[in-house]
Amino acid sequence: MSEMVSTQILSFIQGRFPQAQIGETDDIFACGYINSLFAMELVMFLEKTFEFMIPNDELSIDNFRTVSAMTALVGRQRRGVTVG
Amino acid sequence: MTVIGVVGAGVMGVGVAQNLAQYGYEVVLVDRTEEILAGARAVIARNCRMSRLMGGPALDPDAILAKITTAVGVEALGKASAVIENVTENWDVKREVHLGLDEVCPPETVIIVNTSAIPITRVAAVGKHPERVIGVHFMNPVPAKPVVEMIPGFHTSASTIERTRELLSGMGKKAVDVKDASGFVSNRVLMLTVNEAAFLVHEGVATAESVDEVFRGCFGHPMGPLETADLIGVDTILYSVEVLYEHYADSKYRPCPLLKQMTDAGLHGRKTGRGFYNYES
Numbered sequence: 392m393s394e395m396v397s398t399q400i401l402s403f404i405q406g407r408f409p410q411a412q413i414g415e416t417d418d419i420f421a422c423g424y425i426n427s428l429f430a431m432e433l434v435m436f437l438e439k440t441f442e443f444m445i446p447n448d449e450l451s452i453d454n455f456r457t458v459s460a461m462t463a464l465v466g467r468q469r470r471g472v473t474v475g
Numbered sequence: 476m477t478v479i480g481v482v483g484a485g486v487m488g489v490g491v492a493q494n495l496a497q498y499g500y501e502v503v504l505v506d507r508t509e510e511i512l513a514g515a516r517a518v519i520a521r522n523c524r525m526s527r528l529m530g531g532p533a534l535d536p537d538a539i540l541a542k543i544t545t546a547v548g549v550e551a552l553g554k555a556s557a558v559i560e561n562v563t564e565n566w567d568v569k570r571e572v573h574l575g576l577d578e579v580c581p582p583e584t585v586i587i588v589n590t591s592a593i594p595i596t597r598v599a600a601v602g603k604h605p606e607r608v609i610g611v612h613f614m615n616p617v618p619a620k621p622v623v624e625m626i627p628g629f630h631t632s633a634s635t636i637e638r639t640r641e642l643l644s645g646m647g648k649k650a651v652d653v654k655d656a657s658g659f660v661s662n663r664v665l666m667l668t669v670n671e672a673a674f675l676v677h678e679g680v681a682t683a684e685s686v687d688e689v690f691r692g693c694f695g696h697p698m699g700p701l702e703t704a705d706l707i708g709v710d711t712i713l714y715s716v717e718v719l720y721e722h723y724a725d726s727k728y729r730p731c732p733l734l735k736q737m738t739d740a741g742l743h744g745r746k747t748g749r750g751f752y753n754y755e756s
Contacts (some may be wrong), residue, residue, distance in 0.1 A: 450528045
């Protein structure tokens with residue numbers, strides 16, 4: 392499941408930045424051409440694609456720095472939905 | 476509690492209103508329709524939610540919105556101690572709004588014109604009290620940018636300057652003093668840079684990606700000029716260059732045809748999902 396999530400996130404980033412050669416644990420904001428404005432797009436994308444609202448206390452830049460951090464964020468929210 | 480009026484609920488007006496509310500001011504935000512104002516409240520709620528993500532403080536959207544009252548028309552601004560006007564950079568629109576403010580606001584109300592290119596003295600001449608009119612060029616996104624240009628017009632009084640500086644300092648802004656000349660400092664330079672960058676793409680000298688990479692990689696700018704154009708709005712860039720061209724009658728400000736074509740085609744940048752870059756997923 393998480394593999395599918397990370398593939399979707401990766402292809403969204405590469406759709407916007409075709410030159411991006413990034414791995415799951417690479418800091419996307421450190422590559423020089425992606426700035427924090429893109430973090431806002433990532434929030435919209437994750438909320439729309441995975442159909443949940445990211446809680447305000449999870450909206451910190453570290454949760455959007457790498458594909459694996461975003462995959463973990465999606466996982467936490469999904470577990471939250473199942474439990475709650 | 477000090478009440479500050481904000482005219483225009485577009486990108487800049489919404490940012491100014493949020494910034495004021497963050498710093499404890501009571502805000503009356505006005506625009507032409509209830510629909511625009513409802514949209515503005517939604518944008519403010521979203522921007523507050525994203526604040527920490529963009530490097531700002533954690534903000535409670537409900538607490539910020541509780542300090543902002545919205546109303547249709549400038550008539551609601553009679554009790555404001557200062558009014559910050561942020562309508563479109565279009566002379567006819569600005570003129571009409573300032574005629575209205577001149578009627579509604581008592582002479583002691585400070586009228587602040589948020590503009591990137593229109594001369595303040597020209598705006599001040601619309602009403603009967605040019606001494607209370609002053610320009611402030613806020614940067615976008617307003618709550619995140621700590622420095623503004625402050626521009627007194629020809630007749631602006633010392634007390635208007637002092638009260639504006641106080642208000643800006645109360646909003647967490649440092650004011651850089653600039654004399655009244657179309658485009659001030661920032662846009663005299665920035666708009667020409669963006670316009671020339673557009674010419675490079677138009678002539679096929681470089682792609683938008685390459686132009687921006689040169690500015691980021693060689694000069695250490697956080698964003699290149701064409702990314703910046705997409706953020707500001709390609710249409711806004713065109714209007715600003717046209718204002719400079721009209722004002723100085725100098726061919727160095729001739730707008731790049733690509734900016735015109737993109738504006739006509741609706742490629743206005745981030746706000747329409749496409750500009751020099753594509754933002755649609």
